[in-house]
Amino acid sequence: MDREDALQRRVIRLALLLTAEPRRAADALAIILSTNPDILRIGESRIDRMIVQHARGEIAPLPAYSETTVSDVPLDAVVSLTEPARRLWDACRTLEAQPREAWILRDLEEMDEIPTARAMDCSRTAIETVHRPTALNLLREALADDYDPALAELRTALERLDPEPMLALAHAAREHAIRRRRFTTLILLGILLVCFGILTYILFDLLAWDNANEIDPSIYSNQAPGSVRPGPMNAPDSFPSQLPPTPPQR
Incomplete structure (x- = not known):
């Protein structure tokens, strides 16, 4: 397994934990790949941040596509979990968003404080003194002595996760988004060409009208020097030679 494939699988795993939905996990990878097909150039900190934003609904999903291989099923439908896990x-899943994110990133995924703070866009102090302790207290209260064994079993179950269907769905979504983007580009290009054609037609029509109404200078070539050129202001019937008498005023 190369580094790129391992990173894509990590994206699927983390997105699945944060969203608890295989389809949304695939969408997260598709969104990341749509920003840059070379996922290694994006950087893990930015990838983690985008996954958290996608889980929170802060990033718009990709357009709907028909190549569906993963249905909207919960996590336990794609991962075999024991009863404690x-x-x-x-x-x-009953925790608030930030305590749940802090627990998944810090305790389940065992990420360091700084990457977790960057992914959540939150200070390390808030994570370690507020969000993570809140999650730990509630989870330990719910499971009591079964918390540590359940955490180990959940990690083991996630190691057996098969991300191939979600990877296939993510790549299908990305290809669909690319085709849709190309189609939109062609439509816009066609509209621009039509507008350019209309403007060109109007311009040539105006030039033809100017040429048709231009005065031919050859009509003045045979006139004597000093003669007045005919025009609307000095035409013979432009003005009468004598004005009519003014009627007497009473």
């Missing part, structure tokens, strides 16, 4: 996961 299922209880832990169900308790995790």
Whole structure:
């Protein structure tokens, strides 16, 4: 497995944990690949941040596509969970957004403080003193002594996750987005060409009208020097030679 494939699988895993929906996990990878097909150039910190934003609904999803291979099913439908792991996961889904994100990133994924803070766009102090302790207290209260075994079993179950269907769906979504973008570009280009054709026709029509109404200078070539050129102001009947008498005023 090369580094690019490993990073894509990590995106699927983290997005699946944060969204709990295979389709949205695939959408997260498709959105990331739509920004740059070479996922290695994006950087892990930006990738983590985009995954969290996608889970929060801060990034618009890609347009709908028909190449569907993963249905809207919960996490436990694609990952085989034991009873303690299922209880832990169900308790995790009841947490508020930021405590849940902090627990998944710090305890389940075992990320460091700084990458977690960057992904959540939150200070390390808030994560370590507010969000993560809140999640740990609620989860330990819900599972009591089963918390640590359940956490280990959940990690083991996630290691057996098969991301291939979600990877295929993500690449299909990205290809669909590319085709849609190309089609939109062609439509806009066609509209621009039509507008250019209309403007060109109007311009040539105006030039033809000017040429048709231009006075031929050859009509003045046979006139004697000093003669007045005919025109609307000095035509013979332009003005009468004598004005009519003014009627007497009473």
